[in-house]
Amino acid sequence: MAFRRLLRSSVPESQLSAVAAEVTRRFGEPTEDVEWERLDANNWLSVPCVVNRRWFVKVITEQHTFVHALLTAGRNIGAFSSGTEGFFERFSTPIEMAEHELDATKRIRELGIAAPEPIEAFEYEGVGVLVLEYLSAFRTLDELPSEEIRSFAPTVFSNLASMHAAGLAHGDLRAENVLVAPDAEGVETLYFIDATRVQDGTIDDAKAYDVACALASMEPRIGAGSATDAALESYSIDELLAARDFLDFVGLRPDHDFDTAGLKGEIEKVAS
Structure with missing residues (x-):
């Protein structure tokens, strides 16, 4: 402390x-x-x-x-x-x-x-x-009930994929940096905040790291299988295998607490 x-x-x-x-x-x-x-x-x-x-x-x-x-x-x-x-x-x-x-x-x-x-x-x-x-009424992703997280999970990955396709990485993806708040029409919407800086020309590695962080954020609440299935809607098996290589590193961060072995095993299962 x-x-x-x-x-x-x-x-x-x-x-x-x-x-x-x-x-x-x-x-x-x-x-x-x-x-x-x-x-x-x-x-x-x-x-x-x-x-x-x-x-x-x-x-x-x-x-x-x-x-x-x-x-x-x-x-x-x-x-x-x-x-x-x-x-x-x-x-x-x-x-x-x-x-x-x-x-x-x-x-x-x-x-x-x-x-x-x-x-x-x-x-x-x-x-x-x-x-x-200022978003006056929001919840962070980790504050949602598990079923709501499950419903939003494909959108988290599709938004990340859009960023990566444009050469932009988030670099600090965790549940606290994804907010759910009503948009102008009152529809509950995902908002991304707190993107950090990554070097130019490193988008492939940064993408793999972002996907690993997103999987790590969701696994404790919706399980490795559901998190992996949501990621597969926007990323290929090869991209998930690249993310798998970052899971041990992500697991060392104090703001991520997830079943590293279980998530790796799920990725390897769908890749086999």
């Missing part, structure tokens, strides 16, 4: 309040009596807030870029252990992190995949600030 507290950046309330006022100023609203709230989220790479119940704001500090560099190094070591070169890239500054997520969110939406509307990224008094649409 002490190590987690060391890594997690603490941003003073006064600084968050100033950022919230700057957000409202930029969008032409009064800066007096700004309504803002720090969200209680398990996030090492930003401090998330909601401003005026309209904007989802991520405040990114130098410490967040340092933590991202540590995580990136660890992930690349894991990629090496899976038999491929590392493909994750780090960020140099807080504003670079904010601008990357803004651009990645724009690209995801351009593919027709739901994601919160990207609004702006800017630097303010040494921190990076990312402003996105």
Whole structure:
């Protein structure tokens, strides 16, 4: 716990309040009596807030870029252990992190995949600030009943496949980064958030890693068979075998807890 507290950046309330006022100023609203709230989220790479119940704001500090560099190094070591070169890239500054997520969110939406509307990224008094649409009523994928996860699973993989076909990888696919919220017509829709950076020219390895993460996210709730069947609607057997090679690495991540052997066995069974 002490190590987690060391890594997690603490941003003073006064600084968050100033950022919230700057957000409202930029969008032409009064800066007096700004309504803002720090969200209680398990996030090492930003401090998330909601401003005026309209904007989802991520405040990114130098410490967040340092933590991202540590995580990136660890992930690349894991990629090496899976038999491929590392493909994750780090960020140099807080504003670079904010601008990357803004651009990645724009690209995801351009593919027709739901994601919160990207609004702006800017630097303010040494921190990076990312402003996105606030989804006021959402559930993360892991909060859904198992049957709902089963019904959404093919869409998770088809959206990933659309990203991969366009040369875009998510890089940090886990249940907490897939949201379910009503769209403009009130239809429950999957939203993808928190895409990270991977190197250009590494889409095949990044794709295999994304698929492995998606399988690992779903296996505990719907079983290895259902997760694999959903993936097979969008990916070939060979692509699932490539994902299998990353499962040991994914299993080392503290945010994934799944039956590695069972999932590998299911992939090998359908490949035989």
